[in-house]
Amino acid sequence: MKNILRRDVLRGAALLLLPVPSGALAGCSSSDDAAEPQVFQHGVASGDPLPDAVILWTRVTADGPVDVAWEIAEDPEMTKRVGEGTFRTDAERDHTVKVDARGLQPGRTYFYRFRARGVASKVGRTRTAPTGAVPRLRFAVVSCSSFAHGYFHTYRELARQADLDAVLHLGDYIYEYGSGEYGNVREYEPANEIVSLADYRMRHAQYKRDADLQAVHRQHPFITIWDDHEVANDGYVDGAQNHSPEEGDWATRKAAAMRAYREWMPIREQDGGRIYRAVAFGNLVDLVLLDTRYEGRTKQPGGFVGAPPTPDPTRTLLGETQAAWLEGQLKSSTAKWRLLGQQVMVGNLIIEPGKEIANLDQWHGYPESRARLLDFLKTSGVKDVVVLTGDIHSSWANELVGDPNDPAQYDPVTGKGSVAVELVTPAVTSPGIPDIFVGLVETARPKNPHIRWVDPSKRGFIVLDVTPERVQGAWYHFQDVVAPEPIAPAVAAVWSVKAGSTRLEQDAAPAPPGEARALAP
Numbered sequence: 001m002k003n004i005l006r007r008d009v010l011r012g013a014a015l016l017l018l019p020v021p022s023g024a025l026a027g028c029s030s031s032d033d034a035a036e037p038q039v040f041q042h043g044v045a046s047g048d049p050l051p052d053a054v055i056l057w058t059r060v061t062a063d064g065p066v067d068v069a070w071e072i073a074e075d076p077e078m079t080k081r082v083g084e085g086t087f088r089t090d091a092e093r094d095h096t097v098k099v100d101a102r103g104l105q106p107g108r109t110y111f112y113r114f115r116a117r118g119v120a121s122k123v124g125r126t127r128t129a130p131t132g133a134v135p136r137l138r139f140a141v142v143s144c145s146s147f148a149h150g151y152f153h154t155y156r157e158l159a160r161q162a163d164l165d166a167v168l169h170l171g172d173y174i175y176e177y178g179s180g181e182y183g184n185v186r187e188y189e190p191a192n193e194i195v196s197l198a199d200y201r202m203r204h205a206q207y208k209r210d211a212d213l214q215a216v217h218r219q220h221p222f223i224t225i226w227d228d229h230e231v232a233n234d235g236y237v238d239g240a241q242n243h244s245p246e247e248g249d250w251a252t253r254k255a256a257a258m259r260a261y262r263e264w265m266p267i268r269e270q271d272g273g274r275i276y277r278a279v280a281f282g283n284l285v286d287l288v289l290l291d292t293r294y295e296g297r298t299k300q301p302g303g304f305v306g307a308p309p310t311p312d313p314t315r316t317l318l319g320e321t322q323a324a325w326l327e328g329q330l331k332s333s334t335a336k337w338r339l340l341g342q343q344v345m346v347g348n349l350i351i352e353p354g355k356e357i358a359n360l361d362q363w364h365g366y367p368e369s370r371a372r373l374l375d376f377l378k379t380s381g382v383k384d385v386v387v388l389t390g391d392i393h394s395s396w397a398n399e400l401v402g403d404p405n406d407p408a409q410y411d412p413v414t415g416k417g418s419v420a421v422e423l424v425t426p427a428v429t430s431p432g433i434p435d436i437f438v439g440l441v442e443t444a445r446p447k448n449p450h451i452r453w454v455d456p457s458k459r460g461f462i463v464l465d466v467t468p469e470r471v472q473g474a475w476y477h478f479q480d481v482v483a484p485e486p487i488a489p490a491v492a493a494v495w496s497v498k499a500g501s502t503r504l505e506q507d508a509a510p511a512p513p514g515e516a517r518a519l520a521p
């Protein structure tokens with residue numbers, strides 16, 4: 001109740017500052033910096049590009065129902081308009097606006113903006129998916145943006161990169177904790193752990209007021225999936241590590257969190273609220289996105305370090321429906337590459353072979369699901385699969401094998417036996433592997449020859465460069481995310497995999513930038 005009151009006070013204050021509508025404003029053709037923040041204070045965003053459509057998103061600060069006009073054009077001056085319409089929003093959807101702008105051309109950059117209450121938003125920039133023969137694609141891959149742990153340097157940096165086709169956010173876009181519970185660089189709104197619908201909406205609103213987050217959304221379409229913290233830490237279908245009965249009914253909390261996510265994220269909504277889906281980029285990439293959290297996952301069999309789980313046929317990470325869907329997607333894909341965007345690490349981290357493994361929240365905590373995926377990749381004839389992973393707040397380049405210490409399965413010298421490769425993106429801000437475990441990771445390296453490279457603690461992002469010949473991941477790291485002003489990120493490592501191969505190879509430098517396309521003004 002306290003949070004709801006606080007929210008209403010904030011909204012009331014904002015409304016008092018709204019400009020009085022006038023004839024002059026009705027004709028305004030560019031953003032009004034003085035008035036715009038009060039109506040469009042959560043920025044603009046776009047997402048889930050198709051060859052002929054893209055989701056456009058914003059939110060208006062208002063009380064009652066509001067008609068929000070939108071327009072999309074080929075130029076940043078918004079003179080070559082190709083689509084327009086009106087979207088009515090109200091308190092029922094927390095005054096968020098989501099438009100599926102259709103009738104667009106493939107592989108094109110577009111600009112868009114909104115108007116409400118006589119005020120225009122800033123101009124956003126987006127891009128449709130290409131069709132046909134595609135020579136090259138560039139994606140940023142990010143995850144884990146704990147507001148409390150620092151500043152979103154990654155988002156500020158990516159907002160400057162003019163050659164990206166899209167930003168893939170692999171989850172933990174928000175965190176559920178209260179102020180000081182996990183990170184103390186920035187305070188949360190609300191200050192408590194978020195549990196109710198009003199709480200989740202308020203947290204999303206706080207994130208979307210961050211200038212760096214607004215900047216990156218304004219320049220690139222996002223393709224997002226949730227991980228655990230969009231609801232609660234180490235979540236699964238029926239509960240979470242960070243949920244207790246005193247916080248109320250889990251199903252109610254999860255539904256509230258997912259509703260706020262749908263309202264506040266530029267994601268194309270699907271039947272039943274599911275988020276696993278596929279996005280095609282011409283003949284070059286089929287991006288297959290999974291929900292390893294809340295679609296089918298049974299409870300974790302242990303914590304950060306534990307014994308390998310004993311066999312249990314009822315245990316699952318994806319659920320049968322999603323697992324079958326994934327196999328169907330991979331089998332029917334005719335693109336050169338299949339990128340598998342998902343949350344938790346597939347590469348195992350063995351502490352003591354046969355006795356102890358790390359992080360039972362990831363795929364090897366679900367050995368039946370992991371074996372099914374790896375066996376499918378080995379026997380189905382599906383090739384050229386690159387797994388993209390977040391969640392673990394650290395950087396990894398892995399070759400994927402059942403047991404890397406079994407010579408019958410894997411030759412660490414040549415990589416023979418690897419069924420696919422995995423590139424794990426570091427956190428935007430969330431802290432890396434705890435210091436007490438860093439030594440464990442290093443000591444375990446000889447037992448984990450499939451881990452070709454790891455950095456346990458730095459924050460940053462991956463730029464993924466895709467051509468028909470190879471997929472290259474370049475890891476960029478920041479020295480620090482606590483200082484509000486970033487120092488430019490450094491290239492930490494560059495690894496690639498050639499078409500037809502499952503071997504990771506280290507590259508001397510990242511590929512040169514791609515075609516620079518004019519950024520939004």
Ligand SMILES: [Fe+2]
Pocket residue numbers: 143144145171172229391392393430
């Ligand atoms: Fe995270």
